[in-house]
Amino acid sequence: MLKGLPDRELDGRLKFLWFVCACGPDSSFAYNLYSRYKDIYALYEADDYDTHELNIPDDAMRRLFDKRLEDAFELYKKTMAMDIRLYSIEDTLYPQKLKKIKDPPLLLFFKGRLPNFDKTLCAGMVGTRSMSDYGKKTAEYLAGGIASCGVIVISGLAKGIDGTCQRAALNNGGVTVGVIGNSIDTIYPKENASLFNKVYKYGVVISEYWPGCPTYKTSFPRRNRIIAGLSDFVVVVEAPDKSGALITASLAKRQGKMVCVPPMPLTKENAGTAALARGGARMIMSVSDILEEYEVLLPHSVPPDLPLPTLLTLEKPEGDEAQLPKRIKKEHIYNFLLDYLDEHGPVSLAQAAADGSKYSLKELMRAATELELDGYAVRMPGGLYDAVPGDKVPAATIKEN
Template identity: 45%
Template sequence: MSMLKYWVWLSELAGLGNQTRLALLEHFNTPEDVYYADEGEILLTEGMTRREADALKAKDLTEAEKILADCERLELQVLTLRDAAYPVRLRSIYDPPCLLYLRGRLPEVDELPAVAVVGTRKASPYGIRCAEDLAFGLADAGALVVTGLARGIDSMAAQGALRAGGTVIGVLGGGVDVIYPKENGWLYDDVAAAGCLISEYPPGTEPLPAHFPIRNRIMSGLSVAALVVEAPVRSGALITAGMALDQGRDVFAVPGPIYAENSKGCNRLIRDGAGVAAEPWDILRDYEAQFPGKLRGTTRSAPEPLETQPGQMVETAEPAMPSLSLKGAGLTDDQILLLRTLTDQPMLTDDLIELTELPTRRVLSALTMLEIDQYVTQCSGKRYMRAVTLSE
């Protein structure tokens, strides 16, 4: 903790750009050394200006200590550029963040084919279906899905990956404790349970518009490829695609109707050389040899989409419930426990986790398989109800 306060101090110091912070770490090795260095030595740092050297005279550690106290209270991890757990893939980009705040458990990013799935916030029904289906297939095949959790394509991609029982990294433009958009509170919780939320901004930071283009470099930096599902010509998703290319990552895009505004950015990417992504293996076949044993050659088909347009859920309760024999259905213990816990009235996922005392990821995975087999029905607000009557 004593060393971390200097990392937070350097990361939050006003008047310094990220490249200056990286240059200081290259010159002094540790933020503590920067903190105690004299002005003459600081000015020897490559690219250092007098104005930036003056900014380093601010030695108050109060704010850094408060941020670390908030992290402890919120059970957040703080990952520095020099930590062994910091992904090498991200560290190798031109301007990696010096510090990351994490909620959840960071997967072994460097050992997995990670794909950043991005797109417009104002998604069409076509974009929503593509985002869910492709993210479901990517996760089901063993890929790691990285997304920004914004409204529209990002949220639907995260939801599709989670429904496949996959791991998701959500890269945020604000603090990991600040939910944006507000309706995504349940999605933040599910992503943190099955993967992690990441931000270079300390807890409590509001998601300002200027933060999002900056955070995009982290999304592409964690990934081997970026997939643009649906994007107009002027779109933040295209910024992510550009950063991915700058970082040496592959870029794929979902083709769309030539007159659809939301597809013009994707069609332009394809025209300029991006790979066409109509199914998950259009992307993953390029990485099967690079990540031996990590990808599964066949994947399940995604369940029917949950939404027909942003914010509108489809409820599909059956009017009459067939009978299901638990003995002969070939169900897992988790699936049987969930079926016995569910009723013919919608129940929240959080309530099911509490009642069954199963880990969140196992509950989500079991619910997905039960939904595919049409033994449960998903309703609005991440609620589930049993679609069969049970017999022993």
């Protein structure tokens, strides 16, 4: 028997290893079968399993009736030798947040220092692997700011937005957690090897897949439920319409957690982000927009005399536009906004300001209010605006003020 664990604790983990290996990775029935017993000893000692509606494959049934633990013990020794640890769903240190989700992982393998997820504010930060320059800068700004306030940044250690968020968290002295969709002993993608090593040292890498476990197409989407489950809120930085980040957002929303999106240009690369905004995700312009609801939980507050910068450069118009009389300038703003709303509405004003507009968000907000009062625009639920069908604003109706 290995040293360092009480015999019963080790015995329980061996039985969990036996069970998850018998069921196989990405099993559709493992948690449902376990939940009938809610005790690994009772499950292990059962002589028969009432499994008619669980559709358990014959080969899995044969493994479940083979009660030998020698293979599980060898896997446990291999895991410990690789400096990898594990908690079962019955361990007291297993995150309570994860127990609340549908189909929680029965075993968590981890390498690094596991934080107390249940007593620390956690942000899931996800997005596309093919990020734009603007998406990269946005990810660095948001993740760095969030991490510097003491919030744990959780992501998938993938290339693109995920890895950028986790690097930014580490660069700002924060803690980050990588939830991977492959075996705990595999670094994927290889180009993120240096990031993995930093996370091992200053954070933790988590997987439900044991060393040597094969990876399937379903493995990466399934890890998203763990990211959402451990997070108190989720930020989708940049995502096309078929991004895996949208799975994480959907799971978080079902769990009653806040989903946030920053303003992004309306391109196909951001179609998923735009869809989330239309569906009620919270539009954020700064780190403080996210954290204001959690201020009492933050170990490090944002200094009140150092306001956070906004994501957008809200500069006044330059060049010829700045020299125009106010009346003509307002006509330009009104017609720009109506054209934009007519083409893209309903949409947020932050999105309009981000999408290549030369007008500031403040200017667009003022214009939208006046257009709404005059019957040219309508405000909709979620802070979105749309154009009322009709002609552009007649110049004669525009006041100088």
